[in-house]
Amino acid sequence: MTRPSKTNNTVCQRTDDLIEYVFSELQNWSISAVVGKTRALGDASWSEGERSLQIRINRSVRDWPDPAIIGLLAHELSHPLVGYNRPVELSTDRHVLKRGLGVYLAFERAFIGRYHDHTLKGKDRYLGFQSIREELSPMERDTLDRLLGEFRLIPHRQPRLQIQHDIVRGGT
Numbered sequence: 001m002t003r004p005s006k007t008n009n010t011v012c013q014r015t016d017d018l019i020e021y022v023f024s025e026l027q028n029w030s031i032s033a034v035v036g037k038t039r040a041l042g043d044a045s046w047s048e049g050e051r052s053l054q055i056r057i058n059r060s061v062r063d064w065p066d067p068a069i070i071g072l073l074a075h076e077l078s079h080p081l082v083g084y085n086r087p088v089e090l091s092t093d094r095h096v097l098k099r100g101l102g103v104y105l106a107f108e109r110a111f112i113g114r115y116h117d118h119t120l121k122g123k124d125r126y127l128g129f130q131s132i133r134e135e136l137s138p139m140e141r142d143t144l145d146r147l148l149g150e151f152r153l154i155p156h157r158q159p160r161l162q163i164q165h166d167i168v169r170g171g172t
């Protein structure tokens with residue numbers, strides 16, 4: 001038997017925290033969050049009818065700072081709540097902001113080097129650090145700047161990671 005890695009524990013713990021404090025409507029869902037093999041940073045698949053959600057987080061996330069992990073998980077947990085409202089990724093990012101987790105989303109985007117919005121095929125896009133920061137309240141901006149300072153993270157315009165952000169598969 002293999003012992004769960006530290007990251008797996010962090011991912012599970014943060015998922016539980018987010019469901020308890022922010023995404024309470026997912027409390028009666030069956031949710032698993034694991035660190036494993038995926039070609040994106042995150043992978044979310046769900047069934048609305050069965051109220052089940054599986055989140056797989058890329059192994060490269062194991063060295064991420066906590067606020068970045070929270071930002072990624074907040075995005076993945078928002079997917080089944082947004083469903084296939086188009087544009088999917090933009091609606092999901094907006095949902096994270098609406099839930100008051102914009103600070104973590106901005107931190108994650110700064111960490112992966114997505115300063116500007118990242119446009120996908122069609123009309124979809126992920127929000128970048130800059131546009132998320134613009135949506136934050138002055139207090140949230142202070143918190144974000146403090147976190148960036150604490151982790152010595154300087155937002156910059158050079159993409160750090162080329163990997164796809166996430167893969168989603170949902171059903172009714």
Ligand SMILES: [Zn+2]
Binds near residue numbers: 076079089092166168
């Ligand atoms: Zn997504």
